[in-house]
Structures are given as structure tokens and as C-alpha cells.
Amino acid sequence: MSWGPQITAEGRTRFRLWAPDSDAVHLELADGTVLPMARDAEGWFEAEADAPPGARYRFRISDDLAVPDPASRRQSGGVHEWSMVTDPDAYRWTTPDWAGRPWEEAVILELHVGVLGGFDGVAEQLEHWRDLGVTAIELMPVGAFSGTRNWGYDGVLPYAVAESYGTPDDLKALVDRAHGLGMMVMLDVVYNHFGPDGNYLGAYASGFFDDTADTPWGGAVAVSRDPVRRYFIDNALMWLGEYRFDGLRFDAVHAIGDAEFLDGMVSEIRTELPGRQIHLVLENEHNDADRLLPGGYDAQWNDDFHNVLHVLLTGETEGYYAAFADDPTARLARCLEQGFVYQGEEGGRGPRGKPSGHLEATSFVAFLQNHDQIGNRAMGERLIELTDPARLCAAVALMLLCPQIPMLFMGEETGSRTPFLFFTDFQDDLADAVRQGRRQEFSHFSAFTDPQVRERIPDPNDPATFAASAPKPGPEAAHWLSFYRELIALRHRHVVPRLKGARGEAARVLGDKAVTASWRMADGSMLSVALNLGEAAVAFPEPDGDILFALGEAGMPSSFVAWTGR
Structure with missing residues (x-):
């Protein structure tokens, strides 16, 4: 290095x-x-x-x-x-022959290490998630940041693990334990910016940053320069090689804006780590389908899937949901059939996306909740607080049984009603700026135009904000656990064996908030679903094969059915 x-x-x-x-x-x-x-x-x-x-x-x-x-x-x-100084070879692995699992087997659970008690606290819950059917956990960034509490996206030393989470060997022990249980471990990494406190690179290496570009979070990194390029690619190789992570999720690569760097990184990772099943996932507002071709990145977080379903479930259309407010039912149908909703159309800030219907269904990670979509709400409400349980169940069934790769967020499997809030641990003037900036961020939302109302938005630097974000099982935890466990088991039994190479075949609107969609699976069979999130009954197609799962009375509000056929 x-x-x-x-x-x-x-x-x-x-x-x-x-x-x-x-x-x-x-x-x-x-x-x-x-x-x-x-x-x-x-x-x-x-x-x-x-x-x-x-x-x-x-x-x-x-x-x-x-x-x-x-x-x-x-x-x-x-x-x-x-x-x-640390010895990267000091840890003695108990699973040295682990080579990973195929991508199509992934059922991902995203989590924050800090609110779960550090690396040791996460390790204690692995068997619970394994028994649920989760095959991969995804850690929010663990690189060192200012203070002891942070989401991780304000990291400034991306090679060092956050001290409040544990030691490098504690992290390796977590990965080792997961592998012993047959589970993959993925890591979220941030290569588009540094946090505001503790980054000294500009004092002696101003060329590390691109003074002609910027990001919403600070100065843009100059990945076209070889030392900068090596800094980030070697970091990725460290996590995958030394720590034996099974994959990485690259945060907001649209803010990097350099396809050559992204292509070079994925190529080098594939070359340097032969014989292992390494999974590389992008967050990319540009919906750049070219980065998802064979040999490149495995998948992209499908924000379109989340956004359109959030509109259908909650009726919210402010902020970035405005781009999904017009005919959301048709947009959901397109998402199920072709992956991205936006494939070059005007998305509110100019054209967004490229055609994606040719991609395999597993090129998209589907989710109803994640750290962004909960924590970037002013009060950190989970979806269970924003829609009725019956409709939520139907949407969960769609997420877990459609061929896109499903991802849960910690706590949703137990119907948790605790918020996940934005928290930091800054001091003095920076703490004041973050507090006020956070509240001002919501001033254009109708619910927070009143300054006195905005003052009730939790202070990110208050330790109580961090403490309140630890997920606790909801009052109907047993019901939700049973529901998720049943659906995930059905996915592993009936969808995963047919999943590699599956592609969208057709989708159409059945009525207001009601759709049907079909995919051609690897064995030539068809997997079909019908979903009604609306208020009125619709006519579902007659299943032409074996019903995998049915929820509610077919075609009635809050109903769902999945079946396979030829």
C-alpha cells in the first residue's frame, strides 16, 4: 500500500x-x-x-x-x-476457508454499530438475524470520526475503526463470527468527502481536493490524481482483504462524478481478490445502468423503489418525493418491470438515469426503510408510524418476494417504533452550526415552517438523541418476527434457487395503487405478483401456477399474492 x-x-x-x-x-x-x-x-x-x-x-x-x-x-x-501501529496479521481467523455466498442469496439487514453496543453488541445479535433468514448484515460506516457518536458519514480517518465501537481485532472477530454462522458482512464506505472536524489533509496536501468541484457535505476529492486514487482503492482492498468483508456499499458515488475511477476500482478489486464472492454495491442518484453491467458493480441501492412505495403508503409528496407524486402507480409498475423509475427523464433537478430494463433483477437493492429514509426525517419516524399495518405488510411481502435483492433496516423485523435520529458529537461552534443547520433544513416543509416547531427537532449533539435511536422491539414484535421469518423462508425456498439471471417480463396497472408484475426466472418459469395498496377493490389476475403466498382477500385493499408458473 x-x-x-x-x-x-x-x-x-x-x-x-x-x-x-x-x-x-x-x-x-x-x-x-x-x-x-x-x-x-x-x-x-x-x-x-x-x-x-x-x-x-x-x-x-x-x-x-x-x-x-x-x-x-x-x-x-x-x-x-x-x-x-497495528499488526494486520495478528488476528487468528477461525474461518480461514470462508469464500462468501452468491449474491442472489442475499437478504440484507442494514445496521448502525454504535446504537447496538459496538462490534461486540452486534456480534451478540447475529444468531437472531441468522435464524430470521438474514444472510448478510451491512454496517454503516465504521471509519474514525470526531467524538463518540456519529452516523459515520462524517468520518475523517477511513482506515481506522471508530474507537467507541471497539478495536480492529474486535471488528475482525465480528466478521469471523458471522462467517461461522454462514452470514456475509458488508460495509458502507464513504469516498466522496470527509467530515468537518479532524481532517487535516488540506493543511499539507491541498491537491487531495478538487477546487473546481464541491459536494453537499464539503470539498470534493480529486480521485483523478494517483495518490488520491490509491488512498481510496487501497482502503477498499484493506476492508475486503485484511478484514475479510464480503462486500462494500459505496456511498453517494454521484458526488465523486468520475466513472473512470469507479470502473478502475471495481476492476482492481476483482483482480486482487480472486476466488472469493465479493459483492460491490453503489448508491448513485444518477441511476447509471452502465456501472451495473457484468464484471462491474453487482447492484445499486434502488431509491426509486423506496420513494415510489413511500408515496403510495404515506401520501407524502414533499422534498424528493415530489418527483414520484405524479402517477405513482405507473411508476411502481415500471420499477418492478425495469428496475429504475427514472431512466433519463426529468427528475426535478434535470434528467436522471439511463435505461435499465436489460439488467438482471438482482442489479437492484430494494428496501422500504434505511438509515437515510428514516434518519433524514426531522423526527426520525419509522414507516410503521406513517402507514397502517395491513398496507405495510403488503409492501413488505412485495419487497421480500420480488426478485430484487431485499434489504431491511435494524428493528423493522421486530416492529420497532423507536425513531432513528440524526446524531453527532461535535463541540462548540460546530455543534451550534450543525444544530441550527439541521433545523433550518426542514424550514421549507409544511410541518416545520413555524420556527417554534423546528425547535422541537432533536439536537443532533444531545446524547439523548443517540440513546433514543437504539431499536427496541415494538408491542407486536412476535407478529412481525413471524411475518418476516415466513416471507424470508419462502424467498430462500422458492425464489433464490431461480434467481440468478432473472429479468423483468411485464408489469401493468390494475387500478389506483394496484399493480401486477412478472419476471422470467433462471429456470424458465415465471414469478408473478399482484399488489393492492389502494382503497378500492381491483381484479387481480388469475394465478396460472402455484401460489407462494397470499395476504388478505385477493384484489381487496391491502392484499398481495405471489405465484409461479410457466
Whole structure:
């Protein structure tokens, strides 16, 4: 790796830093050792020192600035303090032969490590999720961030695990335990920006950032420059190789805006990790179907699936839901048949998307809830608070039995009614700015135009906001667990074996909020569904094969049926 410390011999470590804006950099060890670092023509500084695993170090940029290693594997005392040397080979794996599971077997559960009690707390719940039928957990970002509470998208040291979650070996033990249970583990990574507190790269490597572009969260990274490109690609390889994650979800790649970088990264990952089933998923508002072709990324989070169903279930049409308010039933039909709703049409901020009907159904990750869609609400309400249970059950059945890859969000399997709120752990002026910015963000929503109402939006920096976000089983937890378990079992038994290569065949509108859709499966059979989320009865098609699952009286409000045939 170009970045980060490398153990060269027992007790010795080589340190590297790209600091092209600096003429001199010194390596400082916590034992008082100070060593000048040699500079090459490209701005890389290097030094080797007696520094065994556990040694604390930092880089002295100037008399008044000492910084942690931007590729630190572990921090001691926070993102502003000392980095620590770690031995990447110290952990002894109990599942060394694990090679993963096929993508079509994925039933994903997204979770936040912090509210579940750190890496050890997540490990304690693995058997519960395994018994439910979940085959993959997806961790929200675990890279080091400012403070002890954060969603992870404000990370500033993406090679280091957050201290409040546990150690690098604790994370490896979690992955190891999951593999022992036959479960995959995926990780959300953020390569489009850094958080606002603790990122020092601009002080000595201004070329790390693209001064001609920006993102909604801060300066854009210059992935066209080789040191920056290597920084992120090597990070991906670290998580997949050293930590043995089964896949990565790349956050908001539309904010990177560099298809060449994305294609180069996926190609290098595939080349460097042969013999393993590695799954790579994008979040991409551009609905760029070209990135999902064979040999590229496995799938994209299908926000269109969520957004159109949210409109149908709740009637909400403000914010980004406005783009799905016009004829949402027809939009759902298109989503089921072709994957994306938006395939080049005007989406509120210009044309969005490319044709996607040629893609396999497993190119899309379908969900009704995730961290964004709950936590970016002012009060963090879950969907169970926004629609009636019968309609929610019908939508869940669609998500779990249609051929797109399903993803749950922690707590929904137990009917949790606790919110998932936006939380941070910033201090002083930054804390005030985040608090006020969060409240101002909702000022254009009809429910929050009154400043006094906005003041009731929870303060992201209040520890109580974090505590309130831990999922607790709802009053009907047993019902929801049984419901999800039955549907997931049906998926594994009847859908997954026929899933690889499945594609949408046809879909049509049956009435207001009612659709039917069919997919051609790998064995030549047809999988069909009919769904009615409306207030009036409609005529469902007559199933021409074996019924897999039925909910409610066919064609009546809040009904669903799935069947297979030829």
C-alpha cells in the first residue's frame, strides 16, 4: 500500500505520508523519538523507526501543527490525537476457508454499530438475524470520526475503526463470527468527502481536493490524481482483504462524478481478490445502468423503489418525493418491470438515469426503510408510524418476494417504533452550526415552517438523541418476527434457487395503487405478483401456477399474492 504504516521487521515500522505542500515533515513517537522524514519528488515523505504494534505516532507538519496519519489503522484518544501501529496479521481467523455466498442469496439487514453496543453488541445479535433468514448484515460506516457518536458519514480517518465501537481485532472477530454462522458482512464506505472536524489533509496536501468541484457535505476529492486514487482503492482492498468483508456499499458515488475511477476500482478489486464472492454495491442518484453491467458493480441501492412505495403508503409528496407524486402507480409498475423509475427523464433537478430494463433483477437493492429514509426525517419516524399495518405488510411481502435483492433496516423485523435520529458529537461552534443547520433544513416543509416547531427537532449533539435511536422491539414484535421469518423462508425456498439471471417480463396497472408484475426466472418459469395498496377493490389476475403466498382477500385493499408458473 502507498499509504499507512507497514511493519518491516520485528519491532520496526515504515511510515509514509503524502504531503506535497510541505518541505519538511518529522515523525514523532509518543516515547519522545523525533525523526526527519525523507521527501521524494512527488511529495511522499518516508521514515523507518523502532515502533512495534501499539506504538503511538504522529506527523509534525510545522511548529504549531502535528497531525494523525490519514491512513491510521487505529487512534488513541480521538481523531485529533495519536495514531497507533497495528499488526494486520495478528488476528487468528477461525474461518480461514470462508469464500462468501452468491449474491442472489442475499437478504440484507442494514445496521448502525454504535446504537447496538459496538462490534461486540452486534456480534451478540447475529444468531437472531441468522435464524430470521438474514444472510448478510451491512454496517454503516465504521471509519474514525470526531467524538463518540456519529452516523459515520462524517468520518475523517477511513482506515481506522471508530474507537467507541471497539478495536480492529474486535471488528475482525465480528466478521469471523458471522462467517461461522454462514452470514456475509458488508460495509458502507464513504469516498466522496470527509467530515468537518479532524481532517487535516488540506493543511499539507491541498491537491487531495478538487477546487473546481464541491459536494453537499464539503470539498470534493480529486480521485483523478494517483495518490488520491490509491488512498481510496487501497482502503477498499484493506476492508475486503485484511478484514475479510464480503462486500462494500459505496456511498453517494454521484458526488465523486468520475466513472473512470469507479470502473478502475471495481476492476482492481476483482483482480486482487480472486476466488472469493465479493459483492460491490453503489448508491448513485444518477441511476447509471452502465456501472451495473457484468464484471462491474453487482447492484445499486434502488431509491426509486423506496420513494415510489413511500408515496403510495404515506401520501407524502414533499422534498424528493415530489418527483414520484405524479402517477405513482405507473411508476411502481415500471420499477418492478425495469428496475429504475427514472431512466433519463426529468427528475426535478434535470434528467436522471439511463435505461435499465436489460439488467438482471438482482442489479437492484430494494428496501422500504434505511438509515437515510428514516434518519433524514426531522423526527426520525419509522414507516410503521406513517402507514397502517395491513398496507405495510403488503409492501413488505412485495419487497421480500420480488426478485430484487431485499434489504431491511435494524428493528423493522421486530416492529420497532423507536425513531432513528440524526446524531453527532461535535463541540462548540460546530455543534451550534450543525444544530441550527439541521433545523433550518426542514424550514421549507409544511410541518416545520413555524420556527417554534423546528425547535422541537432533536439536537443532533444531545446524547439523548443517540440513546433514543437504539431499536427496541415494538408491542407486536412476535407478529412481525413471524411475518418476516415466513416471507424470508419462502424467498430462500422458492425464489433464490431461480434467481440468478432473472429479468423483468411485464408489469401493468390494475387500478389506483394496484399493480401486477412478472419476471422470467433462471429456470424458465415465471414469478408473478399482484399488489393492492389502494382503497378500492381491483381484479387481480388469475394465478396460472402455484401460489407462494397470499395476504388478505385477493384484489381487496391491502392484499398481495405471489405465484409461479410457466
